Amino acid sequence: MGGRLLVFVCVFGTIVASGFCCGAKEFTSSDGQCCPMCNEGTTVRRECTIESGTQCSPCATGTFMNQPNGLRACFPCVFCDTGQGLFAKQECTAKSDAVCDALRGYFCRSLTANGGCSWAEKHSSCVPGQSIKEAGTTRSDTVCEDCEDGHFSPHGVSCTVWTKCSETQMKKEEGTSSSDVVCGSAPRHHFTLLAPTIGWCFTVFGILKKSLCS
Known part of the structure; x- marks a missing residue:
């Protein structure tokens, strides 16, 4: 009751x-x-x-x-700081908060409940000797991988097979994971013609002998 x-x-x-x-x-x-x-x-x-x-x-x-x-x-309202790699995917209104997302070249490290991003970082750069296995997105960082043997990458973008020197060239520098093989011209072989020289020596010897015997 x-x-x-x-x-x-x-x-x-x-x-x-x-x-x-x-x-x-x-x-x-x-x-x-x-x-x-x-x-x-x-x-x-x-x-x-x-x-x-x-x-x-x-x-x-x-x-x-x-x-x-x-x-x-x-x-x-949330402030989407471009200096921190963020931009306003959805602007703030009187009835809803702003929604931030990662700028191009950045990826989100911390997602918000409304599907936005509160913290972004720059994509990692692959170093020389590596290639980009997976390009970075707004939700994931760049994935790098080392070049295989016989390949090189000078800028950390893609791996290229070493140059093969031709038969008329010689290898001046070995290739590395970050630099190509360096080829150069092979040295030329110089041959001396001895026959005319020998004949000239005999001619001179004959003249001298004749002079001495006269």
Whole structure:
């Protein structure tokens, strides 16, 4: 009987000081009354009285309120800092917060409940001797892998097979994972013609011999 009486009294609003009888779209005022909540995009400017209802004010620029409420101030909007690799995928309005995401060249390290990003980092760069196995996205970092034997990558982008020197060339420098083989011209072989020289020596010897014997 006591429980039924309490419900009856609550319905007629005679027990309001405790605030537990206010409806789903009401809030308890400072003097214990049940006042109508303000709508999304607004907050309470003046609480209700016996003579008047709740007076609401719209959220100022840079603030929002995404639910019916009995609050005195709107929530501050999230700032998407481009210096931290973020941009506003969805701008802040009076009824909804901004949604940030990672800029091109960055990936998100911390996702928010609304599918946005609160912390981004630059994609990793692959070093010489490596290639890009998987390009970075807004949700994942770059994946690098080492070049296989016989391949090189000077800029950390892609691996290329070493140059093969031709038959008329010689290898001047061996290839590494970050540099190509260096080929150069093979040295030329010089041959000396001895036959004319020998003949000239015999001619000179014959002249000298003839002179001595005369």
